[in-house]
Amino acid sequence: MxxxxxxxxxxxxxxxxxxxxxxxxxxxxxxxxxxxxxxxxxxxxxxxxxxxxxxxxxxxxxxxxxxxxxxxxxxxxxxxxxxxxxxxxxxxxxxxxxxxxxxxxxxxxxxxxxxxxxxxxxxxxxxxxxxxxxxxxxxxxxxxxxxxxxxxxxxDIHPAARIGNGVLLDHATGVVIGETAVVGNNVSILHHVTLGGSGKVGGDRHPKIGDGVLIGAGATILGPVKIGEGAKIGSGSLVLIDVPPRTTAVGNPARLVGGREKPTVHE
Amino acid sequence: MxxxxxxxxxxxxxxxxxxxxxxxxxxxxxxxxxxxxxxxxxxxxxxxxxxxxxxxxxxxxxxxxxxxxxxxxxxxxxxxxxxxxxxxxxxxxxxxxxxxxxxxxxxxxxxxxxxxxxxxxxxxxxxxxxxxxxxxxxxxxxxxxxxxxxxxxxxDIHPAARIGNGVLLDHATGVVIGETAVVGNNVSILHHVTLGGSGKVGGDRHPKIGDGVLIGAGATILGPVKIGEGAKIGSGSLVLIDVPPRTTAVGNPARLVGGREKPTVHE
Amino acid sequence: MxxxxxxxxxxxxxxxxxxxxxxxxxxxxxxxxxxxxxxxxxxxxxxxxxxxxxxxxxxxxxxxxxxxxxxxxxxxxxxxxxxxxxxxxxxxxxxxxxxxxxxxxxxxxxxxxxxxxxxxxxxxxxxxxxxxxxxxxxxxxxxxxxxxxxxxxxxDIHPAARIGNGVLLDHATGVVIGETAVVGNNVSILHHVTLGGSGKVGGDRHPKIGDGVLIGAGATILGPVKIGEGAKIGSGSLVLIDVPPRTTAVGNPARLVGGREKPTVHE
Structure with missing residues (x-):
């Protein structure tokens, strides 16, 4: 993944x-x-x-x-x-x-x-x-x-959702993961996180989370967006866009830290 | 309603x-x-x-x-x-x-x-x-x-709250609806949605949701505001204002899409 | 406290x-x-x-x-x-x-x-x-x-967290309070509130909440920040900074109402 x-x-x-x-x-x-x-x-x-x-x-x-x-x-x-x-x-x-x-x-x-x-x-x-x-x-x-x-x-995890190994749901209350979501290996997800649908009636409509991603408390990620390997999603963010690998996204709506064109990448 | x-x-x-x-x-x-x-x-x-x-x-x-x-x-x-x-x-x-x-x-x-x-x-x-x-x-x-x-x-729905017919609480975890809230017919409410009080000690203090409204995950609507028929409230928004019919509100605090004076109205 | x-x-x-x-x-x-x-x-x-x-x-x-x-x-x-x-x-x-x-x-x-x-x-x-x-x-x-x-x-309250007297958890669903958090007397906390960690591996890493503080629904307070006595934290805010006594913080990320330098203080 x-x-x-x-x-x-x-x-x-x-x-x-x-x-x-x-x-x-x-x-x-x-x-x-x-x-x-x-x-x-x-x-x-x-x-x-x-x-x-x-x-x-x-x-x-x-x-x-x-x-x-x-x-x-x-x-x-x-x-x-x-x-x-x-x-x-x-x-x-x-x-x-x-x-x-x-x-x-x-x-x-x-x-x-x-x-x-x-x-x-x-x-x-x-x-x-x-x-x-x-x-x-x-x-x-x-x-x-x-x-x-x-x-x-x-x-609430839809049984069709694909979840990798070494996944930590910390505190866990309120986590919702939709039908076509994919979660990679070694992902950490805090409580109240939603990997939700885009509003499409069916088909592929949920996020794909890369290996080693960290998703902060209360973050909402909607639609078939791709969160790259090692990315960090800030607490309380609303993510409607792809996030490149090893990049941090924060805010409502979320922006990439360092700017959309030249996001700051972790070492 | x-x-x-x-x-x-x-x-x-x-x-x-x-x-x-x-x-x-x-x-x-x-x-x-x-x-x-x-x-x-x-x-x-x-x-x-x-x-x-x-x-x-x-x-x-x-x-x-x-x-x-x-x-x-x-x-x-x-x-x-x-x-x-x-x-x-x-x-x-x-x-x-x-x-x-x-x-x-x-x-x-x-x-x-x-x-x-x-x-x-x-x-x-x-x-x-x-x-x-x-x-x-x-x-x-x-x-x-x-x-x-x-x-x-x-x-957590206060027993005094009035809920219309054909209402969908999708996923539902964490929904809170206060004492003087009114929810119309054919409303869809995602999880973690709050229809909460304005801080007044008593009396009318919760939102009125019109028919056919869609409220996204984690949205918080506070006070005796009126959400017009067919409006859409974005995920994670904090709504403290009236939202006209068939209008979308997003953000924290929520603004009407298209501007406060001339909000974009669906079709 | x-x-x-x-x-x-x-x-x-x-x-x-x-x-x-x-x-x-x-x-x-x-x-x-x-x-x-x-x-x-x-x-x-x-x-x-x-x-x-x-x-x-x-x-x-x-x-x-x-x-x-x-x-x-x-x-x-x-x-x-x-x-x-x-x-x-x-x-x-x-x-x-x-x-x-x-x-x-x-x-x-x-x-x-x-x-x-x-x-x-x-x-x-x-x-x-x-x-x-x-x-x-x-x-x-x-x-x-x-x-x-x-x-x-x-x-979800870590057993090491210190909670004062006269505390109201209103609705309560989804509240998470971490290991080194301290909550003062007569604090009111709405549902979905997180007093969470800063990402540090151990040690002091959670908020200290002063007496008489009001924390709105869905607010997330992270790290060993100090929320002063009588402060108000708006619904849905993300607080990563100290908040002075009798001051209101709102937004994601939260700012002090009245400006960071001259915040408005309640009466």
């Missing part, structure tokens, strides 16, 4: 080594936290310590978070577990997203904290499953998942 | 024909989806197929969505069903809102998808019941409903 | 007299509402009338709102009750927050309405408990609470 040459992305390829290493660390964290806070021991046991893999723990946790009185947690657990189990690329994306939160968000204190508590992380993992269902033409189930994610996490 | 002459609105009058036609179509969609996705058959049965009318299905679904451990689903189901059953105008509004989502949102694939999954649609239907309770001076119950809608859908 | 001399704040000191007076009023309101709306009598009994103190009622209500299938309501009830019971300053803050909603929000019709229905009020009370846990180095539990508050109320 990069628009230009880029520095090598962080672990975009599936790697079971990463997966087992991160999972071992999560279990160690959970055991330490359970010891320090006995009141949470049974919570940590049921969500993490009792499980034999990251996929099982994540599927259990997502099933409990997204279920309702009519959409049962057991149905969702089976759906998530079957999907993660059969697709190493999905599991690699989960690991990359965990690493993105752990190393790019200064408020993230552990992998298990992200796994259990980050609504942005959980929303993306559930979206990845919804996206796979969408590609298999199981549209009704995909959209039911989208709806539950929107209810529970206040994050 | 129109400020001027307008093109004929889409089905603003109660019509039991529309209601039964849409309900037949919803049941047919649910049966087709249950066949294509057996894992969801029991979900579709309990939410749609088992019911004998749109009001019953909607009341059951809203009761389950909005209940809590202390505000029981059976209480809410009875409340919704009694209110919808006794008021054909409310049922006509539901049908108009379903049609608004189905025909104005390119991501809406069926009536049943909207009925089950659109938090904006569900929030408005519950608000219509809260509004009726408010008019009957059952304020405490009306405000309890408002609070549950705000918790569950992140949509 | 005041930046300058100020008018005497409203009841910032613990006062058991205020507490028992407000609690008596809440019970009287609940009995009156239960009589007027028999369908809600058992709801009002279980949430208010059955309890012997404001702390018990609040702890019961928060436990039910914030629990999940794995984080049990009984655990949360005990946690809240033990914390409120042992800390008169926390109880005084609760009373000051109830009074802030009751007397500063024209849509608030009673103390019990605020106690049961205001997600902003409930989010702050739960945050005060999370903050105390954070100071006791019980970080994992504090962050688990933060996460539940973010899921249930769409309000």
């Amino acid at each position: 990069a628009v230009e040459n880029s520095t090598p992305p962080v672990s975009p390829s599936p790697s079971s080594e990463h997966e087992s290493g991160v999972w071992s660390q999560i279990k160690a964290e959970a055991r330490r936290d359970a010891e320090a806070e006995p009141a949470l021991a049974s919570y940590l046991f049921s969500t993490i310590i009792a499980h034999t893999s990251l996929s099982r723990s994540l599927s259990f946790h997502l099933g409990n978070k997204l279920c309702s009185s009519t959409l049962l947690s057991t149905l969702l657990y089976d759906l998530f577990l079957n999907t993660f189990s059969s697709d190493p690329a999905l599991r690699a994306a989960t690991v990359a997203d965990l690493r993105a939160a752990r190393f790019r968000d200064p408020a993230c204190i552990s992998f298990s904290h992200c796994l259990l508590n980050y609504k942005g992380f959980l929303a993306i993992q559930a979206h990845r499953v919804a996206h796979k269902l969408w590609l298999q033409n199981r549209k009704f189930l995909a959209m039911s998942l989208q709806s539950r994610i929107a209810d529970v996490f206040a994050v | 129109a400020v001027e002459n307008s093109t004929p609105p889409v089905s603003p009058s109660p019509s039991s024909e529309h209601e039964s036609g849409v309900w037949s179509q919803i049941k047919a969609e649910a049966r087709r989806d249950a066949e294509a996705e057996p894992a969801l058959a029991s979900y579709l049965f309990s939410t749609i197929i088992a019911h004998t009318s749109l009001s019953r299905s909607l009341s059951f679904h809203l009761g389950n969505k909005l209940c809590s451990s202390t505000l029981l689903s059976t209480l809410l189901y009875d409340l919704f069903l009694n209110t919808f059953s006794s008021d054909p105008a409310l049922r006509a509004a539901t049908v108009a809102d379903l049609r608004a989502a189905r025909f104005r949102d390119p991501a809406c694939i069926s009536f049943s998808h909207c009925l089950l999954n659109y938090k904006g649609f569900l929030a408005i239907q519950a608000h219509r019941v809260a509004h009726k309770l408010w008019l009957q001076n059952r304020k405490f119950l009306a405000m309890s409903l408002q609070s549950r809608i705000a918790d569950v859908f992140a949509v | 005041a930046v300058e001399n100020s008018t005497p704040p409203v009841s910032p000191s613990p006062s058991s007299e205020h507490e028992s007076g407000v609690w008596s009023q809440i019970k009287a309101e609940a009995r009156r509402d239960a009589e007027a709306e028999p369908a809600l009598a058992s709801y009002l009994f279980s949430t208010i009338i059955a309890h012997t103190s404001l702390s018990r009622s609040l702890s019961f209500h928060l436990g039910n709102k914030l629990c999940s299938s794995t984080l049990l309501s009984t655990l949360l009830y005990d946690l809240f009750l033990n914390t409120f019971s042992s800390d008169p300053a926390l109880r005084a803050a609760t009373v000051a927050d109830l009074r802030a909603a009751r007397f500063r929000d024209p849509a608030c019709i009673s103390f019990s309405h605020c106690l049961l229905n205001y997600k902003g009020f409930l989010a702050i009370q739960a945050h005060r408990v999370a903050h105390k846990l954070w100071l006791q180095n019980r970080k994992f539990l504090a962050m688990s609470l933060q996460s539940r508050i973010a899921d249930v109320f769409a309000v």
